[in-house]
Amino acid sequence: MTDHTIAAISTPYGKGGIAVIRISGETTSDVIDKVFVPKGKTVPKASPRTAVFGEITEADGTVVDTGVCVFYKAPASFTGEDTAEISCHGGVLVTRRVLEAVFSAGARPAEPGEFTRRAFLNGKMTLTEAEAVGLLLDADTDSRMKLASSGTRGVLSEKLSLIGDRVSAVLSNLFALIDYPDEDIDEVGAERLSTELITAAADAEALSATFRTGRAVAEGIPTLICGRPNAGKSSLYNTLSGEDRAIVTNIPGTTRDVLEDTVDCGGVTLRLFDTAGIREAGDEVERIGVARALEKMEAAELILAVYDGSAALTDDDKALISKIANRTEGRDVYTIAVVNKADMERALTKEDEELLCRMHGCVIGLSAKTGDGLDILRNKVAELYGLGEIKIGEDAVVWDASRKAELDLASALLREAAALLAAGEPEDVVCSTAELALGAIRRTDGRGVSEEIVNGIFKRFCVGK
Ligand code: GDP
Numbered sequence: 001m002t003d004h005t006i007a008a009i010s011t012p013y014g015k016g017g018i019a020v021i022r023i024s025g026e027t028t029s030d031v032i033d034k035v036f037v038p039k040g041k042t043v044p045k046a047s048p049r050t051a052v053f054g055e056i057t058e059a060d061g062t063v064v065d066t067g068v069c070v071f072y073k074a075p076a077s078f079t080g081e082d083t084a085e086i087s088c089h090g091g092v093l094v095t096r097r098v099l100e101a102v103f104s105a106g107a108r109p110a111e112p113g114e115f116t117r118r119a120f121l122n123g124k125m126t127l128t129e130a131e132a133v134g135l136l137l138d139a140d141t142d143s144r145m146k147l148a149s150s151g152t153r154g155v156l157s158e159k160l161s162l163i164g165d166r167v168s169a170v171l172s173n174l175f176a177l178i179d180y181p182d183e184d185i186d187e188v189g190a191e192r193l194s195t196e197l198i199t200a201a202a203d204a205e206a207l208s209a210t211f212r213t214g215r216a217v218a219e220g221i222p223t224l225i226c227g228r229p230n231a232g233k234s235s236l237y238n239t240l241s242g243e244d245r246a247i248v249t250n251i252p253g254t255t256r257d258v259l260e261d262t263v264d265c266g267g268v269t270l271r272l273f274d275t276a277g278i279r280e281a282g283d284e285v286e287r288i289g290v291a292r293a294l295e296k297m298e299a300a301e302l303i304l305a306v307y308d309g310s311a312a313l314t315d316d317d318k319a320l321i322s323k324i325a326n327r328t329e330g331r332d333v334y335t336i337a338v339v340n341k342a343d344m345e346r347a348l349t350k351e352d353e354e355l356l357c358r359m360h361g362c363v364i365g366l367s368a369k370t371g372d373g374l375d376i377l378r379n380k381v382a383e384l385y386g387l388g389e390i391k392i393g394e395d396a397v398v399w400d401a402s403r404k405a406e407l408d409l410a411s412a413l414l415r416e417a418a419a420l421l422a423a424g425e426p427e428d429v430v431c432s433t434a435e436l437a438l439g440a441i442r443r444t445d446g447r448g449v450s451e452e453i454v455n456g457i458f459k460r461f462c463v464g465k
Contacts, residue, residue: 005031006114007107009095010464016090018067021099022464024115027106028082029071034059034105035098036069036086044071044084056088059104064097065089079115080122113461117454120446126157127446127457131400134461135218141264143217146393157445159207159396164441166200167414171434174427194418197434201414204441207398208407214399216385217392220262220269224296226324227306228316232340235368236306237274240265266382267392270302297327302381303335309365310344313352321359334384335360338377343367406440413437 005025011018023031029045036044038054048071055063067088077083088098103109111117113134120130132151139145150156170193225233241261261272275293297303305324307317324335337360339348346365348356356363362380366373382388390397398404417433446454 005107006110006118007031007099007102008110008115008464009099010085010115011090011095013092015092018087019090019095019098021086021088021095021102022083022110022115023086023102023107024077024079024081024083024110024118025107026082028084031102031105031107032069032071032084032086035101038069039066044069045073047071048073048076056086056098056101058097058101064101065094067098075122075124078124079118080124081118110463111459112463113458113465114463116461116465117458120454120458126154126160127454128157128160128403128444129154130446131457132156133465134457135399137462137465140262141217141269143264143267143387143392144269147214147217147397147399150393150395150397151399155394156396156398159203160441160444163200163203163207163410164438164445166196166203167434167438167441170196170200171431171438174431174434177427178431190421190424194421197414197418197421200437201411201418204407204411204414207396208404208411210386210390210395210397211399211401211404213386213390213392214397215401216268216387217397218269218399220271221302221385222300223270223272223302223304224293224300225272225274225304225306226293226297226320227338228308228314228320231306231308231317232368233274233306236304236338236340236366237261237272239368239371239374240270240272266378266380267387268381268385270381273300294323294327297324301333302384303328303333304338304377305335305360306338306340307348307356308341309339309346309348310341311347312349313355318355321355325359336377336380337363339363339365340368342373343370403444406444410437410440413440 005023005027007021007023010020010022032044035056035058036052036054037057038044038052040053042050042052044050044052051068051070053068054066056065056067057063065088067086069084069086072078072083072085074080074082086098086102088094116125116130116133119125120127125133129152132148136145136148136152139148173189173193225237227233241263261274263270263272273296275296303324305320307313328335337356339346339356342365353363364373364376364380366377398407413433414437417430417437420433421430
């Protein structure tokens with residue numbers, strides 16, 4: 001149990017129809033008694049989970065507002081503690097006054113993420129589910145929301161738990177053999193346990209392999225839009241971001257700085273950079289823009305190289321192709337040649353077409369002006385990041401690097417334990433390796449992780465969550 005009763009405004013700051021003040025902790029019902037006067041016979045603490053209408057008062061009896069209070073009796077609440085939610089009118093001042101009344105009645109201000117942190121500490125949710133709550137609050141694309149929502153529903157936690165339980169069952173068997181050495185393990189028994197360990201390792205590996213897709217959705221892929229001036233980079237950027245952010249003109253060299261936006265492309269989150277057209281000419285400002293564009297190329301994992309399909313490739317286009325080749329060499333970068341202006345007659349020469357095919361992962365013809373061909377680009381990006389095989393929102397998907405690292409460690413240890421068992425090594429040696437693997441799996445769900453890590457995770461939340 002945690003020390004003190006906490007309170008915060010759980011709705012966003014600012015004027016709204018209603019605001020919700022959340023209170024959680026052992027003395028919640030005392031706090032409610034002091035600030036909330038029911039208008040009928042129903043009293044919140046005597047009728048958990050019931051919306052009770054009443055007046056919200058300050059310590060001297062001044063009525064601040066009327067509103068609704070719902071009391072949740074521990075452990076049947078979000079945090080697992082006694083909790084109450086007071087809904088009042090959503091004016092900035094009135095909400096503040098209600099919160100202050102709650103503080104005067106004995107609650108202290110909640111820290112960022114403290115309600116969710118308490119829920120985790122009280123076993124109401126796993127760390128994975130709590131992190132998914134954070135992802136859900138930040139979700140700004142459909143895929144991110146689906147991924148987060150499956151996380152909060154425990155889809156990933158359940159899978160992690162199944163893998164852990166399989167290893168745990170093998171360990172119980174092995175411990176029994178250590179405790180009763182007369183019951184020597186026969187070959188069939190050893191083979192069965194070894195198969196179980198290998199199955200658990202394969203499950204951990206399969207889950208770890210979803211990280212590439214999970215990261216592409218949750219964190220996003222740094223993506224560069226580049227090309228010579230007037231190829232249609234800004235038009236593509238605007239079409240993908242669904243807004244007129246970049247200036248589109250037929251004057252070469254208009255975009256001089258790097259624009260950034262996060263967009264959904266076939267379910268993948270692209271952290272999109274629109275850059276200055278890359279060419280040799282131009283004034284000082286344009287040259288700085290070009291230098292920045294080239295810098296971004298080094299950080300990009302996906303490059304959309306835009307070409308004007310209504311004309312043959314120019315020297316600037318060809319120079320760009322070699323710059324991309326130089327700057328991406330030896331790195332895991334995928335480049336897509338976007339042959340733009342498909343609404344006009346395609347004027348690339350046969351050599352141009354061959355060059356684009358040779359130098360890029362794939363070539364897609366589209367029109368940033370009409371939107372024709374955008375679906376092909378979206379499907380390609382989705383395919384690149386595994387969104388065909390993995391169903392976001394339904395399948396268990398890992399989206400953070402630390403969880404993937406624990407799974408990789410676990411699978412290596414499980415394979416080692418299986419090999420030791422097959423080689424006839426003593427059970428206690430197999431056990432200690434399998435136990436290390438189990439520790440890594442359990443850590444993915446927050447069991448046994450250090451307080452520092454837990455605190456770090458919840459600090460990223462907002463107050464009131
Ligand atoms: P950037 O310099 O590469 O960013 O190119 P812009 O997006 O500013 O476009 C340059 C010019 O090409 C503008 O006049 C656009 O209207 C035009 N443009 C861009 N995309 C298309 C397209 O798909 N079809 C046609 N017909 N014109 C386009």
